[in-house]
Amino acid sequence: MWFPEWALRSPGSLPAEPRQAIDDGGRVVAVSPAAFAAGIRLGMRRGEAEAVCPNVETIERDPGAEMIAFESVAAAVETLIPRIEVTVPGLLFVPVSGAVAYYGGEAPLVDRVVKEIDDATGGGFRIGLASGPFAAKHAAALATGEPPVLIVEDDADFLASLDIGALGTEELVATFRWLGITTLGELARLPRGAITSRFGAIGLTAHRLASGPDREVVARTIPVDLTIEERFEPPLADMEQVGFIARAMASRLVEGLAAVGAAPYRVTVEAEAADGSIRSRTWSSADPLDDGAIADRMRWQLRAWVEGPGVGVRGGLAALRIEPADLSGGGRQLSLGENARRDIATQRALAATQAIVGIDGLLNAQPQGGRDPADRVSWHRWGEDAPAPQRDPAAPWIGGVPSPSPVLVPPEPQRFTIEWDTGMPVRARLGSRWVPVLSWAGPWRRLGRWWQGEESADRWQIVTSAGAFLCEVRDGETWLIGIYD
Amino acid sequence: MKEVASRESQVASPERGTLIAHGLSRTALGSQLNGLAPLPALRAGLPQEGGAKTRDSLPTLLPGQVASLVGPPGYGLTRLGLAMLAEHSGPVAYVDVRGWFNPLAAWEVGIDPDRLHVVKCDDILRWSRAAAALLEGVEAVFAEVPGGVRDAAIRKLGALARARRAVLYLRPLRGSLPAGVAQLSLESQAVSWDGADRGHGSIAVRRSVVTASGKSMRGTTRTIEMEDDGTDAVLVVSRVGAAQPRVATG
Numbered sequence: 015m016w017f018p019e020w021a022l023r024s025p026g027s028l029p030a031e032p033r034q035a036i037d038d039g040g041r042v043v044a045v046s047p048a049a050f051a052a053g054i055r056l057g058m059r060r061g062e063a064e065a066v067c068p069n070v071e072t073i074e075r076d077p078g079a080e081m082i083a084f085e086s087v088a089a090a091v092e093t094l095i096p097r098i099e100v101t102v103p104g105l106l107f108v109p110v111s112g113a114v115a116y117y118g119g120e121a122p123l124v125d126r127v128v129k130e131i132d133d134a135t136g137g138g139f140r141i142g143l144a145s146g147p148f149a150a151k152h153a154a155a156l157a158t159g160e161p162p163v164l165i166v167e168d169d170a171d172f173l174a175s176l177d178i179g180a181l182g183t184e185e186l187v188a189t190f191r192w193l194g195i196t197t198l199g200e201l202a203r204l205p206r207g208a209i210t211s212r213f214g215a216i217g218l219t220a221h222r223l224a225s226g227p228d229r230e231v232v233a234r235t236i237p238v239d240l241t242i243e244e245r246f247e248p249p250l251a252d253m254e255q256v257g258f259i260a261r262a263m264a265s266r267l268v269e270g271l272a273a274v275g276a277a278p279y280r281v282t283v284e285a286e287a288a289d290g291s292i293r294s295r296t297w298s299s300a301d302p303l304d305d306g307a308i309a310d311r312m313r314w315q316l317r318a319w320v321e322g323p324g325v326g327v328r329g330g331l332a333a334l335r336i337e338p339a340d341l342s343g344g345g346r347q348l349s350l351g352e353n354a355r356r357d358i359a360t361q362r363a364l365a366a367t368q369a370i371v372g373i374d375g376l377l378n379a380q381p382q383g384g385r386d387p388a389d390r391v392s393w394h395r396w397g398e399d400a401p402a403p404q405r406d407p408a409a410p411w412i413g414g415v416p417s418p419s420p421v422l423v424p425p426e427p428q429r430f431t432i433e434w435d436t437g438m439p440v441r442a443r444l445g446s447r448w449v450p451v452l453s454w455a456g457p458w459r460r461l462g463r464w465w466q467g468e469e470s471a472d473r474w475q476i477v478t479s480a481g482a483f484l485c486e487v488r489d490g491e492t493w494l495i496g497i498y499d
Numbered sequence: 500m501k502e503v504a505s506r507e508s509q510v511a512s513p514e515r516g517t518l519i520a521h522g523l524s525r526t527a528l529g530s531q532l533n534g535l536a537p538l539p540a541l542r543a544g545l546p547q548e549g550g551a552k553t554r555d556s557l558p559t560l561l562p563g564q565v566a567s568l569v570g571p572p573g574y575g576l577t578r579l580g581l582a583m584l585a586e587h588s589g590p591v592a593y594v595d596v597r598g599w600f601n602p603l604a605a606w607e608v609g610i611d612p613d614r615l616h617v618v619k620c621d622d623i624l625r626w627s628r629a630a631a632a633l634l635e636g637v638e639a640v641f642a643e644v645p646g647g648v649r650d651a652a653i654r655k656l657g658a659l660a661r662a663r664r665a666v667l668y669l670r671p672l673r674g675s676l677p678a679g680v681a682q683l684s685l686e687s688q689a690v691s692w693d694g695a696d697r698g699h700g701s702i703a704v705r706r707s708v709v710t711a712s713g714k715s716m717r718g719t720t721r722t723i724e725m726e727d728d729g730t731d732a733v734l735v736v737s738r739v740g741a742a743q744p745r746v747a748t749g
Contacts, residue, residue, distance in 0.1 A: 356636070360590045363636025367592075367618055370629045377617045379602040387601050396616060416701045418727070419607060421577045422599040438697070444573075455695035455702060475702050477692045481573020482702050496601075498692075498702065499577040 035075050036060050043075055080104065090130050099147075107147045120165050128161050145169045148223045152180055170226035174199025181220050186213065198224035241337040242267045249288040249330030253320060256331060257313050264308035267336055268358065277358070278303050278338035283315045288329030293319055304358050312336065364396055381407045385414040385460075387423050387484075387496060413460060415473070420484050420496030427493035430485055432476065442478050449478040457487065559586065560683060562664040564715060565657045567676045570687030575707045578604060578727060579685065580641050580668045585609040587666065589638035592616045594630055596643040596672060621645065627652040630667075634659050639666040646673035653680055682715045688722065704728050 035044040042058045052067035064070060088100055091108060099107040110123060117123040120143055131139055142153025144166035153172065157164035166172040173180075176198045178190050195201050201209075202225035209217040242263045250256055271277055281303055284294035297303075297311040312334070320326050368376040376396040383405030384390040390407070394400050431443035432451075439451040455475040462468035471488040484496030560566055566583070568576040577600075584591045585608045593600055595617055605615055616637070620629050623645055633640045634656065644653065653669070657680040660667040669676055676684075687709055694703030705727045712720040 356589060356638075359636035360638075361636070363633055364616060366632040366635065367629050370625055370632055371618055371620045375619050375629075377619065378612070379615070379617065380612050381603075381606060387603050390603055391601060417607060418578075418702070418705075419601065419603040421581070421601060421604040422572060422597075423601040424597075424599050444571075453692070453695045454698060455700055456698060475695055477695055477702060478573075479689075479691075480571065481575070481690050482692050482695075482705075483573065497572050497599075498705070499572045499575060 035073050087131060090133075091127065094126060094130055105151070107150065110143065124163050124165070128163070132161075142166065144172065146223075146226070149173055149226070152176055168226075170202065173224055173226060174202060181223065183216065183220065186216060186220055189213075202226070240267065240270055241335060242270075243333060243335045245333045246331055249332045251330040253313075253316060256316055256334070257309070259334065260312035260316075261305070261309040263334065263336055264305040264312065267308060267338065268303075268305040271338060272358065278308070280338070281308050281311065282335075282337045283312050284335040284337065285316060285319060285327060285331055286333035286335075287327040288332045290332075291328065293327070304362060306362075308336065368396060383407045383409050383411055385411050387415055387419050388425075390414075390419075413458070415484065415496075418498065421499045422497040424494065424496075427486060427495050430483070430492045430494035432485065432492045439474065439476055442476055442483070444478070444480055449480050451476055451478055453477045460486075559583075560666050560715065562666060563661040564682040565660055565667045565669060565680055566683040566685065567681035568668060568670045568685050568687075569675045574687035574690045575705055575725075575727065576670060576685065576687055576709075578608065578705075579707070579709070579725070580670060581605045581610065582608045582727070583668065584639055584641050587639040590614045590616065591639045592618060592633045592637045592641070594618045594620060594626070594633070594640065594642035596621055596626065596645045600643075623647050627656065630656055631659055634663050634665045634667065636663075637665060639668070641668040641670065644669050644671040644676070646671075650677040653677055657681075681713055683711060683713045686710050686712075 036042055040060045042054060042056055042060065042063050045054045045056065049063075049067055049070050052070070054063045054067055054070060058066075060072060064072070084100070084104060088098060088106060091098055091106060095108050095110060095113040098109075108127075110120075114120055114123055117126055124141060124143065127141065140154040140157045140162040142150045142155070142157055142164050144150040144153050146169055149166055149169040149172055153164040153166045154162075174197060178196055178198060178201060179187050180198060181187055181190075190196075190201060195204075201221060204221070206218065206221050206225075209221045213220070244259055244263055250259075267278070267281075280296055280298040282294055282296045284292060286292050295315050297308075297315070303311075316327075316331070316334075364376060373395055377393050378396055378400065380392045380394070380400045380403065382390060382392040382403035389405075392401065392403055433440045433442075433448075439454050441448045441450045443449075454477060457472035457474055460471050460473050462470045464470075469488055471486045474485045474487065476483045476485055482498040483494060484498070486493045486495050560583070566580075568580050570576050581593075581604060584593075584605070591610060591614060593602075593605070593615065598619055598621070600617060602610075602612070602615060602617060606612060616633075618629055618633065620626050626642075626645055627648060630640060630642050640660075642656075653676060656667060656669075659665075669681065687707060689708045691706050692702045692704070693706070694700050707725050707727070709723050709725060710720055711723055
């Protein structure tokens with residue numbers, strides 16, 4: 015859907031008298047039909063245009079204002095078909111494959127849209143219906159009738175007849191013309207590989223557009239209003255009361271965000287005093303803020319405003335707003351089966367645990383390379399980023415202890431008593447009793463890092479009737495270094 | 500003609516079943532789905548990959564239930580507990596009292612490193628407070644129980660697990676738990692290892708015999724034989740000698 019003269023609609027509908035819009039460079043970017051009839055063309059300089067048509071009304075382009083005006087059109091279309099893409103003010107792509115089926119065909123759908131948009135804007139639009147945005151835009155440009163609508167059945171067929179200039183890239187179009195390629199159809203018939211090797215990515219894009227298959231429409235996300243506001247009548251003077259309200263507001267904010275799978279990293283607290291003055295401050299955190307943390311920050315901030323230097327909050331607090339200012343959400347992409355609410359509860363539970371057992375008591379581990387089970391684990395404190403592994407876990411670690419790994423690994427080797435008979439283990443002492451050795455694996459000679467003062471040792475897996483143990487024999491002494499529990 | 504087609508499909512289906520079974524092995528699927536384990540019920544229904552043994556599921560706990568794993572170290576109870584922990588898709592925690600726990604084994608049974616939190620705590624008073632704090636927000640907690648913890652503290656943890664719908668696995672380091680806390684009690688009976696010989700090879704497959712009792716076994720005491728090849732889930736080989744439920748007669 016295209017409104018070619020959207021820039022001219024300032025403030026309301028299109029005027030009958032000639033009008034043109036110019037950009038910063040003083041060139042004409044939009045002309046009304048009357049001005050077009052008088053001979054003004056796009057890309058003319060302002061003076062040139064005014065020479066051709068002296069009574070033309072000139073307005074300066076203001077994309078911001080245009081977008082604000084266009085929002086009503088976008089909203090009107092959105093009531094009929096969701097997931098629209100607004101490219102520039104005046105140009106709207108609407109994916110219609112679902113809507114066509116819903117409204118019972120292309121013609122009824124177009125009728126509905128035309129009616130809706132006519133009510134909202136008063137006409138001046140063109141509609142093209144095609145499989146891709148590029149073809150649709152050119153269909154809209156070529157549409158005829160009242161209202162101008164063109165429904166393209168076959169994109170490739172339609173595009174083949176278009177002039178090469180439709181691509182819009184000046185240098186490329188000039189080169190193609192020079193090569194004797196004058197229509198998109200001729201370009202599409204060339205092998206894609208040849209175009210890509212000669213013109214690179216831009217050539218590939220041109221070829222893709224010319225041959226029909228196009229990109230998907232990128233839908234605009236429907237923004238969720240996440241600002242939480244509370245107004246007080248009469249204004250609040252008691253900061254204790256504000257504390258409770260802050261807590262409730264923070265919970266509402268976190269719940270609203272959890273519904274869209276986000277957590278705030280920054281929150282802007284805004285307080286409006288009874289005299290109308292507004293003070294605002296942004297708080298940020300490396301971890302997502304939860305409701306308790308937000309409420310605390312709101313309270314701190316209000317106390318700072320009320321009791322700290324400056325004008326304070328004159329006449330009491332009339333309104334309080336909190337706005338999540340940064341939902342960048344690094345790592346906030348929920349995976350399948352993840353639950354945002356549970357995630358917050360987990361973070362809170364782990365923080366409470368860390369408060370009890372101390373900062374070194376709550377740990378996470380990441381795999382790293384190594385030969386011993388203990389070497390293969392890289393520990394870090396909960397809440398800190400995992401360090402890069404010192405040793406590559408994917409590298410071959412010759413002499414490593416084979417899987418399955420022992421579950422229990424003492425931090426220091428423990429003395430372990432084994433009775434040997436001609437170099438073969440016979441029985442092992444577990445606590446106060448002796449258990450027979452049923453089978454064993456080893457010895458595996460393990461060369462120590464002698465340059466670090468480490469001795470060589472022999473590794474044994476000892477299997478008894480009470481389980482399997484990983485042992486090390488060093489200088490005739492046996493040490494327990496793992497239990498396969 | 501129709502008959503032939505149906506017979507063909509019958510012949511084809513076991514092969515497909517095996518493929519599915521391979522595809523659903525937890526380590527493969529778990530890494531793709533970020534720790535979302537196949538449902539135990541689903542695994543129970545999977546056909547056996549060769550051999551006449553019937554693959555059965557581990558005893559499972561519902562949210563809010565408590566399991567106890569009682570036995571001396573070496574009988575494989577920690578590993579069994581970790582395998583049960585791996586069935587949960589959310590964050591899990593291990594409370595390490597002795598400081599001996601090595602997460603390598605947990606990764607081998609399919610627990611994603613990112614969702615395993617290890618709490619090191621050897622103080623009895625702090626132990627119960629830390630376990631209680633974990634139950635508030637972690638889906639499943641495996642806790643070694645230090646000797647000397649009061650029964651009331653353990654009962655309180657059981658009640659908290661029920662209230663928060665978290666699963667709690669308790670591994671007493673000394674003695675056993677107070678009666679009535681655990682809905683599922685697993686007690687080790689015997690363990691043997693395959694793979695090592697008189698110096699050759701290395702230990703590979705553990706067979707262990709465990710008795711399971713408690714409310715979640717519907718009053719029966721069952722002896723379960725399990726096979727653990729160290730890389731995938733613990734496999735229940737057979738359920739032998741299920742004792743009759745004690746029901747009053749006459």
